Each structure stands twice: as C-alpha cells, then as structure tokens.
Amino acid sequence: MGKKLRIAIQSKGRLSEKSLDIIEKCGIDFANDPRVLKEEAYNFPLEFLFVRDDDIPGYVDSGIADIGIVGRNEFDEKQIPLKVIRDLGFAKCRLSVAVPNSFNYTSLKDLEGLRIATSYPNILDKVLKENGVKASYVNVSGSVEVTPFIGVADAICDLVSTGTTLKMNGLKEVEPIYNSSAIMIMNSEIDSERKAILDRLLLRIDSVIKAKDYKYVMFNLPEEHIRAAAQIVGGMKSPTVTKLFDSDWVSVQTVVAEDIFWSVFEQLKDLGAEGILVTSIEKMTE
Ligand code: PRT
Numbered sequence: 001m002g003k004k005l006r007i008a009i010q011s012k013g014r015l016s017e018k019s020l021d022i023i024e025k026c027g028i029d030f031a032n033d034p035r036v037l038k039e040e041a042y043n044f045p046l047e048f049l050f051v052r053d054d055d056i057p058g059y060v061d062s063g064i065a066d067i068g069i070v071g072r073n074e075f076d077e078k079q080i081p082l083k084v085i086r087d088l089g090f091a092k093c094r095l096s097v098a099v100p101n102s103f104n105y106t107s108l109k110d111l112e113g114l115r116i117a118t119s120y121p122n123i124l125d126k127v128l129k130e131n132g133v134k135a136s137y138v139n140v141s142g143s144v145e146v147t148p149f150i151g152v153a154d155a156i157c158d159l160v161s162t163g164t165t166l167k168m169n170g171l172k173e174v175e176p177i178y179n180s181s182a183i184m185i186m187n188s189e190i191d192s193e194r195k196a197i198l199d200r201l202l203l204r205i206d207s208v209i210k211a212k213d214y215k216y217v218m219f220n221l222p223e224e225h226i227r228a229a230a231q232i233v234g235g236m237k238s239p240t241v242t243k244l245f246d247s248d249w250v251s252v253q254t255v256v257a258e259d260i261f262w263s264v265f266e267q268l269k270d271l272g273a274e275g276i277l278v279t280s281i282e283k284m285t286e
C-alpha cells in the first residue's frame with residue numbers, strides 16, 4: 001500500500017467545519033465521525049488527525065502530521081519555524097487591544113506599565129516592543145475579556161471578529177494589532193511520495209479557493225450593447241454570447257469577481273440587461 005499524507009485538523013471549534021468543507025469540495029470523501037481521532041479518506045491518500053488547534057503547529061513540526069490547518073495567530077504565537085503554504089481565507093479575525101469603556105485611550109503608549117491579559121503574549125510583545133512600550137502580561141488561556149473586572153488586568157489583547165464579546169463585557173476595541181485567518185502549514189521534510197500527494201491536494205484546493213472569489217453570471221441584453229457589457233464584466237476571457245432566436249437580443253455568460261460583483265450588476269442593469277442569473281462556482285482553474 002502506498003503512503004498517505006497526514007493532515008492535522010482542529011477536532012472541534014471555529015476551524016473544524018470549514019477545514020473539512022474545503023477538503024470535501026476537493027472531492028475527497030471520508031466518514032467524518034466526530035468520535036474518532038484518526039480517519040482515512042476513502043478515495044484519496046489522505047489521513048486525518050483531529051486534535052486541538054494549539055497542538056497543530058507542534059505536531060506538524062515533529063512530523064506526527066505532514067500538514068495542518070491552523071489560525072495564523074496560533075501559528076505565529078507558537079514561534080515554530082514551519083512553512084506556510086496557503087492562506088485559506090476563512091476564520092478571519094483580528095487581534096486587538098481593548099480597554100474598559102471608561103479608559104481614556106489615545107495610543108499604545110497609554111499601556112506603559114499596565115497589566116495586559118492575553119493568550120498571545122509573543123505577538124503582543126513584538127508589537128509593544130516595536131512601539132517602545134513596556135507592559136506586563138497576564139497570560140490567560142480563556143475568558144480574557146473578564147479579567148479587567150475581576151481586577152486581574154487593566155487592558156486585554158484578544159481575538160475579535162464581530163466585536164460583540166467586547167461590548168457585552170463593557171470593553172472597547174482601541175487598537176487592532178494583527179490580522180489572522182486560517183492557514184495551511186507543512187513539515188518541510190516530507191518525502192517525495194507525500195510531497196506528490198500534497199501537490200495533487202494543493203491543485204484541488206487552489207481551484208476551490210479561486211472559485212470562491214468568482215460568480216458565474218448569465219443575462220440577456222440588446223445586441224447593440226454587447227461591447228459595453230463586455231467592458232463592464234471583464235471576465236477570464238471574452239464572454240460567451242449566444243444570439244436569442246428571432247430577436248435582436250443576446251444571451252451572455254461570463255465569470256465576474258465577487259468583490260466587484262455588485263458594481264457590475266448595477267452597470268449591467270443600467271445598460272438594459274434583463275434576466276440576470278448569478279450562481280456560485282464550485283471549482284475553477286485559470
Ligand atoms: O479547543 P481548541 O483549543 O481546539 O479551540 P480554541 O477554543 O482554542 O479555538 P477556537 O475554536 O475558539 O478558535 C480557533 C481559531 O479560530 C482561532 O485561533 C482563530 O484563528 C480563529 N477565530 C476567528 C477566532 C475568532 N474568529 C473569534 N472570534 N477565535 C476566537 N474568537 C473568540 C475570541 O477569542 C473572543 O472570545 O471569539 C470572541 C470574540 O468574537 P466576537 O465575534 O464577539 O468579536
């Protein structure tokens with residue numbers, strides 16, 4: 001039997017579902033049994049290791065896993081020199097300094113001499129040092145946001161996504177210091193057989209990631225406006241244009257980048273486009 005590539009994935013938490021989602025979209029089938037620690041894919045030489053996210057960089061470093069999916073924050077905090085091979089773009093969040101609402105904050109200098117509670121002392125320390133600020137860290141692994149109220153810290157530095165948690169705890173976000181999203185890391189000493197499997201996997205992952213950034217768009221348009229429409233949509237190549245039977249209208253099919261989609265949509269409507277149909281793309285290559 002040939003070798004398998006082993007991937008470490010968070011067993012339960014914010015990264016789990018989306019990590020497995022990407023693998024599934026790569027056409028890889030597995031049982032996804034929440035009770036097991038290890039599992040093998042049915043139709044691809046891939047083995048899953050379900051662990052806590054904190055352990056993923058260490059497992060990849062020691063070769064227990066060949067690759068892993070982890071938050072960039074967790075990876076940078078651990079300071080283990082591994083290769084980051086992909087930014088997967090999900091689980092986006094930021095590491096921010098937050099203070100009680102009553103705190104009169106103007107700049108990082110205001111943190112001089114204070115006690116800051118955080119689970120990310122290494123990342124925070126780097127930023128404070130760059131800004132010439134000396135503070136002391138209260139290292140906590142959870143419920144960071146309650147520490148100012150139990151008198152353990154004067155400020156906190158924690159992950160934020162919507163900001164709701166901070167608000168609920170009477171804190172205000174005053175300084176975003178670091179952006180994070182899920183990344184794929186690898187052990188650089190994997191053998192050539194596993195490297196070949198990884199290359200196959202990455203080819204699939206790249207087409208899944210790329211597809212997420214685009215929409216497939218179809219619409220009808222008076223033929224006279226087709227050049228103007230082509231300019232608006234751009235697209236990978238020229239749009240596909242089909243003449244509608246017995247009329248001077250055409251049907252157009254093309255691919256539009258997600259981030260400009262609404263502006264394209266409005267411009268097409270202004271041009272007189274009708275029956276605009278938009279679908280998501282599952283996989284895509286250049
Ligand atoms: O059990 P295990 O150790 O595996 O999981 P964990 O509890 O350590 O991690 P988990 O599942 O909470 O988060 C995993 C990763 O998700 C993190 O390392 C980040 O990379 C990413 N991520 C994205 C987040 C958030 N968004 C996030 N909002 N991780 C944590 N939070 C927390 C934050 O700490 C705070 O308590 O959510 C709260 C703030 O959320 P908002 O929306 O109220 O601002």
Ligand code: ZN
Nearest residue numbers: 052053054055
């Ligand atoms: Zn964790």
